Amino acid sequence: MTSYISCNDPEAFFRIIEKQARHYPVEATRITGKEENLCGLFLFRKGLSRPERQKALGRVLKMAAAEPERAPEEGDDPICHVPKTLGEDSCQVTTEERAQLFSFLKRESN
Amino acid sequence: MNKSNTGNASPKIICISSGKGGVGKTSIAINLAAALAKNSRKVLLIDGDLGLANVDVALGINVRHTIRETVEQGRDPLSLLIEIMPGFHVLPASSGVPEMANLSHEEQVFLANTLEDTIDQFDYVLVDSAAGIGESVLWFNDWSQENIIILSPDPTSMTDAYALIKILHSRYGKKRFNLVINSVKSKKEGREVFEGIKAVLKRFLKIEPDFLGSLPVDNHVVKAIRNQKPFLITYPDSRASIAITEIADRI
Ligand SMILES: Nc1ncnc2c1ncn2[C@@H]1O[C@H](COP(=O)(O)OP(=O)(O)OP(=O)(O)O)[C@@H](O)[C@H]1O
Ligand SMILES: [Mg+2]
Numbered sequence: 001m002t003s004y005i006s007c008n009d010p011e012a013f014f015r016i017i018e019k020q021a022r023h024y025p026v027e028a029t030r031i032t033g034k035e036e037n038l039c040g041l042f043l044f045r046k047g048l049s050r051p052e053r054q055k056a057l058g059r060v061l062k063m064a065a066a067e068p069e070r071a072p073e074e075g076d077d078p079i080c081h082v083p084k085t086l087g088e089d090s091c092q093v094t095t096e097e098r099a100q101l102f103s104f105l106k107r108e109s110n
Numbered sequence: 111m112n113k114s115n116t117g118n119a120s121p122k123i124i125c126i127s128s129g130k131g132g133v134g135k136t137s138i139a140i141n142l143a144a145a146l147a148k149n150s151r152k153v154l155l156i157d158g159d160l161g162l163a164n165v166d167v168a169l170g171i172n173v174r175h176t177i178r179e180t181v182e183q184g185r186d187p188l189s190l191l192i193e194i195m196p197g198f199h200v201l202p203a204s205s206g207v208p209e210m211a212n213l214s215h216e217e218q219v220f221l222a223n224t225l226e227d228t229i230d231q232f233d234y235v236l237v238d239s240a241a242g243i244g245e246s247v248l249w250f251n252d253w254s255q256e257n258i259i260i261l262s263p264d265p266t267s268m269t270d271a272y273a274l275i276k277i278l279h280s281r282y283g284k285k286r287f288n289l290v291i292n293s294v295k296s297k298k299e300g301r302e303v304f305e306g307i308k309a310v311l312k313r314f315l316k317i318e319p320d321f322l323g324s325l326p327v328d329n330h331v332v333k334a335i336r337n338q339k340p341f342l343i344t345y346p347d348s349r350a351s352i353a354i355t356e357i358a359d360r361i
Contacts, residue, residue, distance in 0.1 A: 012219050091277045097314050104306035
């Protein structure tokens with residue numbers, strides 16, 4: 001069993017993401033609130049054109065605007081929630097995967 | 111793994127793990143570090159088995175201060191380094207300290223920042239990770255730019271290596287994996303095991319792993335651990351030494 005890192009310090013998490021982003025062709029932009037506290041991050045693929053970036057931001061704003069109506073109907077999830085399919089079990093090795101790993105091994109020993 | 115690392119650029123951080131225990135991570139990490147140092151590279155080997163350290167034992171070094179003091183007291187990791195041979199330093203961990211195997215989130219962040227301030231002077235940073243898929247294993251793998259996965263030609267080792275890769279891919283977005291097949295009877299067997307797991311990775315995860323090479327079953331590996339010296343140094347002409355040198359040339 002692997003556990004997710006559990007943590008109640010979202011700012012620390014943002015800083016980790018920001019750090020990891022340096023290893024990828026992405027730009028992380030801080031979204032700060034009052035007194036410079038870190039509210040979130042925008043992550044963009046590097047090399048996006050200005051219009052592409054504006055279009056993407058436009059979508060986020062639209063989603064944010066629709067949020068007050070959406071939430072009561074569909075539940076309280078934040079607008080950019082992690083897809084539900086990414087649950088704890090999504091990494092479990094399936095029987096099909098095992099079967100293929102083992103089929104190769106059986107061929108080996110013959 | 112593409113170009114070798116020389117000089118000024120920031121160090122290449124490579125995590126060595128396997129899922130299953132006892133497949134040769136520590137032996138390979140130590141000798142890879144020695145091989146790189148022999149090639150005039152500056153290497154730091156971090157004992158990533160934070161709660162059950164092994165690197166110090168395998169190298170016969172007497173450790174007084176460990177990475178635990180960095181985590182708990184903020185001690186400068188540079189003051190903990192032990193030189194094994196010119197160009198090869200070890201950052202030792204503690205043994206029998208379960209808390210160290212389960213660092214809190216804040217401790218992980220602190221350790222990452224501290225290590226990043228320390229490693230500039232090296233060309234390579236190798237992490238000998240713990241067995242299993244615990245938090246520290248995943249964390250060190252995530253922190254590293256390159257991931258070497260060790261497996262042997264046996265079903266449990268192959269399954270565990272596959273499971274580890276699957277987790278690192280689906281949870282951490284890792285795509286590049288460098289495989290070393292240890293304890294093979296022949297190079298041919300090493301290649302076949304690699305092709306076997308590669309087929310499964312390609313089909314189910316759409317990942318194409320890289321083959322770094324294989325290491326033969328070689329009694330010099332066992333003897334070297336007992337002598338507490340890298341086999342590359344004590345038995346430079348052994349088959350294991352020749353194989354590890356080839357692997358070092360590829361990273
Ligand atoms: N190629 C090899 N030929 C012969 N013996 C080997 C070989 N590789 C490893 N061994 C032996 O297997 C044992 C385990 O090796 P090692 O300690 O390097 O594994 P490990 O993966 O680090 O283990 P752990 O998961 O406990 O940290 C040692 O006794 C070592 O000498
Ligand atoms: Mg070990």
